[in-house]
Structure formats: C-alpha cells, structure tokens
Amino acid sequence: MTPVNAIALPPKICIGSRAQANSACTNCNLRGLCVPAGLSSEELEHLDTLVTTRRTVHRGETLFRRGDRFASIYAVRSGFFKTTISSEDGRDQVTGFQMTGELLGLDGIGDSSHNCDAVALEDSAVCVIPFARLEGLAHEFAGLQREFHRVMSREIVRDHGVMLLLSGMSAEERLAAFLVNLARRLEARGFSSSSFVLRMTRAEIGAYLGLKLETVSRTFSKLQNDGILDVRQREVHIVDPIALSRLVSDDAA
Amino acid sequence: MTPVNAIALPPKICIGSRAQANSACTNCNLRGLCVPAGLSSEELEHLDTLVTTRRTVHRGETLFRRGDRFASIYAVRSGFFKTTISSEDGRDQVTGFQMTGELLGLDGIGDSSHNCDAVALEDSAVCVIPFARLEGLAHEFAGLQREFHRVMSREIVRDHGVMLLLSGMSAEERLAAFLVNLARRLEARGFSSSSFVLRMTRAEIGAYLGLKLETVSRTFSKLQNDGILDVRQREVHIVDPIALSRLVSDDAA
DNA sequence: CGCTGTTTTGAGCGTCCTCAAGAGTAGTGG
DNA sequence: CCACTACTCTTGAGGACGCTCAAAACAGCG
Numbered sequence: 001m002t003p004v005n006a007i008a009l010p011p012k013i014c015i016g017s018r019a020q021a022n023s024a025c026t027n028c029n030l031r032g033l034c035v036p037a038g039l040s041s042e043e044l045e046h047l048d049t050l051v052t053t054r055r056t057v058h059r060g061e062t063l064f065r066r067g068d069r070f071a072s073i074y075a076v077r078s079g080f081f082k083t084t085i086s087s088e089d090g091r092d093q094v095t096g097f098q099m100t101g102e103l104l105g106l107d108g109i110g111d112s113s114h115n116c117d118a119v120a121l122e123d124s125a126v127c128v129i130p131f132a133r134l135e136g137l138a139h140e141f142a143g144l145q146r147e148f149h150r151v152m153s154r155e156i157v158r159d160h161g162v163m164l165l166l167s168g169m170s171a172e173e174r175l176a177a178f179l180v181n182l183a184r185r186l187e188a189r190g191f192s193s194s195s196f197v198l199r200m201t202r203a204e205i206g207a208y209l210g211l212k213l214e215t216v217s218r219t220f221s222k223l224q225n226d227g228i229l230d231v232r233q234r235e236v237h238i239v240d241p242i243a244l245s246r247l248v249s250d251d252a253a
Numbered sequence: 254m255t256p257v258n259a260i261a262l263p264p265k266i267c268i269g270s271r272a273q274a275n276s277a278c279t280n281c282n283l284r285g286l287c288v289p290a291g292l293s294s295e296e297l298e299h300l301d302t303l304v305t306t307r308r309t310v311h312r313g314e315t316l317f318r319r320g321d322r323f324a325s326i327y328a329v330r331s332g333f334f335k336t337t338i339s340s341e342d343g344r345d346q347v348t349g350f351q352m353t354g355e356l357l358g359l360d361g362i363g364d365s366s367h368n369c370d371a372v373a374l375e376d377s378a379v380c381v382i383p384f385a386r387l388e389g390l391a392h393e394f395a396g397l398q399r400e401f402h403r404v405m406s407r408e409i410v411r412d413h414g415v416m417l418l419l420s421g422m423s424a425e426e427r428l429a430a431f432l433v434n435l436a437r438r439l440e441a442r443g444f445s446s447s448s449f450v451l452r453m454t455r456a457e458i459g460a461y462l463g464l465k466l467e468t469v470s471r472t473f474s475k476l477q478n479d480g481i482l483d484v485r486q487r488e489v490h491i492v493d494p495i496a497l498s499r500l501v502s503d504d505a506a
Numbered sequence: 507c508g509c510t511g512t513t514t515t516g517a518g519c520g521t522c523c524t525c526a527a528g529a530g531t532a533g534t535g536g
Numbered sequence: 537c538c539a540c541t542a543c544t545c546t547t548g549a550g551g552a553c554g555c556t557c558a559a560a561a562c563a564g565c566g
Contacts, residue, residue, distance in 0.1 A: 107406055109405075110403050111407075115413070145398070156363075156409060159409060
C-alpha cells in the first residue's frame with residue numbers, strides 16, 4: 001500500500017533457465033555480478049556443469065552453521081543473508097550481509113568446516129557450488145582459478161574496510177558508510193540507489209557496525225532530522241545522497 | 254644488557270640454504286609455518302623453482318604501497334611487518350602484523366594493485382613469490398592450489414575475528430586478545446610465549462585495536478597493577494597467562 | 507649532551523552504552 | 537474481524553568508558 005512497495009528490494013529475480021537445466025550460469029542474469037564476471041564463454045559452460053543444484057532457505061533458517069563440515073560454497077540467487085560469528089560470552093558479530101550474486105562460505109575452506117552461521121533474512125535461494133569440483137575445474141581453467149582468487153582477495157579487502165570503519169568512525173559515519181555501500185550494491189543490481197527496504201533489524205545493523213540497536217535507531221532519527229534521510233521503519237529514502245557520502249570519513253573538513 | 258634481551262623476538266632465523274640456491278623452500282626451516290605446510294615433497298621442489306629472489310626491507314621502509322602494481326606476494330623470512338590502510342581524512346588502520354612465515358600482499362590480487370601499505374617494523378627479509386607463476390604452478394599441482402586457498406580463507410577468518418574484537422570488546426579485552434594471539438604465534442615459532450619484545454609502538458597497537466595510544470598505555474599499566482603483566486616499555490612478561498586468557502571474552506562469568 | 511620520538515599519567519569531556527518505558531507493526535487464532 | 541501476543545523500533549535519563557588536551561618522564565641516537 002505504501003508507495004515504497006514499488007521499490008522493494010528483491011522482485012524475485014527471474015531466472016533465464018530452469019533450475020535443472022545445465023546452463024545454470026551461462027543463461028543466468030546474475031552473470032555480471034557473480035563469479036562468472038571475468039570468464040570466457042567456454043569457461044562459463046564448464047561452470048554450468050558444476051552448478052547443478054539449488055537450495056531454498058526460508059527466512060530465519062540457516063544455510064550452514066559454524067562447525068558444519070565444509071563441502072560447498074554458495075552463490076546467492078535471490079534473497080538476502082547475514083553471516084555471524086559469536087564469541088563465547090554470547091555477543092555476536094555480523095560479518096557481512098550478502099545479496100544477489102554474492103558468495104557465502106569462503107571462510108570454511110581454511111579448516112574444512114564453516115566458521116560462521118549463514119542465516120536467510122528473507123526467503124532465499126542459493127546455487128550450491130561443490131568446492132572440490134570447483135577446485136578441480138579451476139585446476140583446468142586458469143581463468144576460473146584467477147577469478148576465484150580475485151573474489152577471495154576482494155573479500156579480504158572488504159573486511160579491512162570494515163575494520164577501518166569499526167576502529168575509528170563515529171556512529172553517524174558508520175551508518176552513513178553502511179547505507180552508501182548498500183545503495184551502491186543495490187544500484188549495481190538495477191535497483192534504486194535512493195529508496196530501498198532494509199532486510200535486517202536495527203539490532204543486526206548494530207551487530208555489523210559495532211553499535212547497540214538503540215544507537216542505530218537514534219542515528220537514523222538524527223539523519224532524518226538533518227534532512228539527509230527519510231526513514232519509516234525499514235523503508236529508507238536517501239534525500240540528500242551527497243550529504244550522506246560527505247559524512248563518510250570527512251570530519252577533517 | 255637487560256635480561257629480556259635474551260628473549261628478544263627475532264634471533265636472525267638461520268637459513269638452511271643460501272639465498273641463491275634453488276632449494277629455497279625445501280630446506281627452509283620455516284617450512285612448517287609458511288605456505289609449504291601442507292605440501293608433498295614433490296610439490297615443495299616445484300615451489301623452490303618459484304621462490305628465487307629475496308628482498309631485504311629495512312626498518313621503516315615499505316615493501317609495497319597502496320596503489321603499487323600487484324605482481325607478487327611475499328613471505329616474511331625474518332623480521333616483522335605491519336600492513337595499514339588509511340581513510341581520506343588521515344586516520345589509519347593497521348590491518349595486521351606479520352611475522353616469520355606469514356604472507357603479505359594477498360589483498361592485491363583482487364584488482365591487481367596493492368590495497369595497503371606494508372611497512373617493516375625492523376630490518377626484515379622476505380621471499381618474493383611472483384603471483385602469475387604461483388598461479389601457474391597451482392594450476393599444475395592441486396595440492397599447492399588447495400593450500401593457497403586455505404591460506405586465503407584463514408586470512409578471512411582472522412579478519413572476522415578482528416571485527417569481533419573491534420566491535421564488542423573493551424580496551425582490556427582487546428589488549429589481552431592481542432597479547433594472547435602474539436604469544437601463541439611466537440610460541441609456534443619456538444620463542445617464549447611468556448616473555449617477548451614488542452616490535453610496534455603503542456600508537457601502532459592502538460591503530461590495530463581501535464584504541465588511542467594513551468588508552469593502550471593505560472591498559473598496559475592496569476594489567477601490570479593487576480599482576481597479570483610485567484611491562485617495561487616494549488618488553489612484556491606475561492606473569493599470569495591464565496588470567497590473561499580469561500580476560501578475552503569472559504565478562505559473562 | 508641535547509635532540510627526537512615514545513611512553514606514562516592526569517583532568518575533563520563527549521559519545522555511546524545501559525536501563526527502562528512506551529509506541530508501532532506483524533502474525534495468530536478465536 | 538479484531539483481539540492478543542511477540543517483536544521491533546523509538547525516545548529518555550543517567551552513567552561509564554575511552555578520547556582529547558596537556559605535561560612530564562624516559563629511551564635511543566647522533
């Protein structure tokens with residue numbers, strides 16, 4: 001009913017091929033976002049032979065948990081996930097939010113068991129990529145190998161960015177950085193970069209940004225009062241994108 | 254002169270082979286710590302053909318800078334490094350401290366240019382590992398490929414741990430976690446886990462842990478008053494290792 | 507021995523957290 | 537259909553932890 005419905009996040013990405021058809025990647029309209037981004041068409045066809053199974057994960061369910069045996073990585077086909085790690089004393093840290101085309105499970109390779117929980121924040125579907133077979137294929141096709149290395153490296157760079165954010169930024173800067181990042185990723189997927197619906201709670205945003213949920217809420221309110229955002233619950237409209245970006249690391253004006 | 258000299262960090266790791274000899278990895282006594290950890294002796298020999306050049310980096314010099322073209326990764330042979338990223342407004346974040354056997358430069362793969370500065374905290378030496386050739390070799394030898402994936406994955410897991418630390422822990426917990434981690438890594442290298450010399454300043458520890466240097470200093474003093482540490486400048490003696498580990502995520506007693 | 511950079515310690519302040527209450531929203535079942 | 541429950545979000549008041557500013561002790565090096 002609200003006008004924002006029109007710009008809701010995931011309008012059920014329509015798939016070019018049936019789930020069973022073995023042209024999983026070749027015809028997938030996420031090609032440009034997912035692993036296949038840098039591959040030749042020949043390599044792509046080989047990737048197709050790999051990605052034969054899909055899996056749906058309903059809202060609130062886990063795709064995998066910490067300690068699960070690692071066998072596959074996953075590409076988000078539709079929906080939205082969070083990954084979390086938790087310390088012994090119960091606090092937990094959201095290590096990332098994954099949207100369409102992004103990978104889950106890379107942290108499981110190191111010791112062959114998953115090191116975080118992956119939870120669907122809405123009904124989602126993933127492509128299952130058996131890791132042994134991916135390695136086998138990467139072994140044959142240098143392009144795929146290289147692309148996979150790139151993906152892992154970018155994940156490391158991303159994590160370093162989050163470290164910078166957690167280390168030195170104010171609540172306002174953190175939330176601004178979070179929203180700018182989200183907007184950019186949504187835009188890359190063909191959605192509006194100025195209006196969207198958050199898929200996560202204030203508490204989950206806080207667990208990602210190193211803030212308490214009350215602080216997240218207060219900061220949203222402040223950005224609204226400053227005329228930068230228009231926030232109604234999870235619906236976010238970025239009124240002044242320039243001011244928002246200026247907030248990200250820019251106190252030393 | 255001080256008794257702690259005896260337990261100083263790097264007693265110039267003695268190398269089993271000459272720098273030029275092409276048995277770089279096979280005879281290296283860092284075998285168990287470095288990339289070769291999981292490799293067969295045949296694969297090791299091939300690795301030798303790869304690691305032909307070394308490079309020395311004097312204290313304060315950079316091994317590479319952000320923006321430098323990425324061509325190689327580096328394994329620390331002796332010495333000690335920090336890697337840093339800096340935000341536009343000048344604050345910088347230490348993303349890691351690397352000691353003997355650890356890798357530098359993995360964050361450069363993603364977009365073929367380095368994404369951080371790597372600075373030697375003391376006179377150091379590294380093995381240069383040309384990345385294109387590493388990929389070529391990994392392409393041939395599945396074991397090497399797999400081992401490399403493991404190394405990258407572990408780096409991601411490590412970063413997630415740091416995110417947890419930066420996100421939710423108190424200054425005392427952060428410093429305790431830092432020292433416990435350092436002690437464990439030193440022990441793995443045959444050094445004392447209870448007495449060592451820090452290679453970095455309070456400011457650098459702070460830039461890693463998301464604290465100001467004054468806070469790092471104060472926290473050291475507090476741990477000393479509590480009888481957990483004995484600190485004299487950069488010389489650290491862990492008096493009560495159990496109490497120190499208890500500090501790491503253990504407030505919910 | 508003076509210079510420079512690092513470390514320690516103090517006092518006051520600000521940001522974010524804690525505790526708490528109330529409003530808004532969604533899903534369920536009578 | 538609406539009441540009921542559970543969850544999420546907002547807002548307030550007070551307090552704690554770490555930051556800022558500042559000065560002095562200490563160590564290393566020419």
